[in-house]
Amino acid sequence: MALSSLAGLPVEMGWRHVLFASWPVEPSVVEAHLPNDLEADTYDGQAWLSVVPFTNATVKPRGLPDALGFGLPELNLRTYVTCDGVPGVYFFSLDAEGVLGVAGARLFHHLPYYYARISLQGVSGRVHFESKRLHPGERPAHFTATYGPVGDRLDVEAGSRAEFLTARYRYFTQDPNERVRVADIEHERWPLYEAEADIDVNTLFTADGFAHPGGDPVLHYSPGVDVTATGSRRWG
DSSP states (O other), X not given: OXXXXXXXXXXXXXXXXXXXXXXXXXXXXXXXXXXXXXXXXXXXXXXXXXXXXXXXXXXXXXXXXXXXXXEEEEEEEEEEEEETTEEEEEEEEXXXXXXXXXXXXXXXXXXOEEEEEEEEEEETTXXXXXXXXXXXXXXXXXXXEEEEEESSOOOOOTTOHHHHXXXXXXXXXXXXXXXXXXXXXXXXXXXXXXXXXXXXXXXXXXXXTOOOOSSOOEEEXXXXXXXXXXXXXXXX
């Protein structure tokens, strides 16, 4: 999920080279880390933890020329929730490179952004992504993976697991007074593929207070979508 402007204005950006690496877990694992007003959303009785590396392209306030935008690689650990029955995403952490952007997102949007050093480059038709969290006073987190699409574009059906794990159009967060906040995300349907990924290092779960889930993740890849994100507002 990309950074919003400091003033809470709508922001345009492109999400590119996106990997969704998703592990099923018991709902109680997720709910122990959620604000009281949020509930774990489940698919076939399982909650999910997803590690999502990608890069933001041309991040800028809505309506400004593309030349004024900037790129920003990012890594997040997220889960899927409902608030009063409305589905969305909840982030346990978002690692990104820009110091000012990280500070602004934490202060104005109450998102758990952390400063990290991130590299993303193409390697033999795949994406090599590496992130090292360097945020002062926080647990270090290191993630390294090489990933890419497999096969033809998926025909994602309504109600499918692939839709559940990717088609989310709002995120919830909590301010310092424990009030739930929400922001809306607008974009076309994800062009989605099955993926292969060699995850060489992943300490993100441990850094964010989780035991590493067992088994292999469910993998999806998208070349990306263009996005508009609203500012954060109080829920209800």
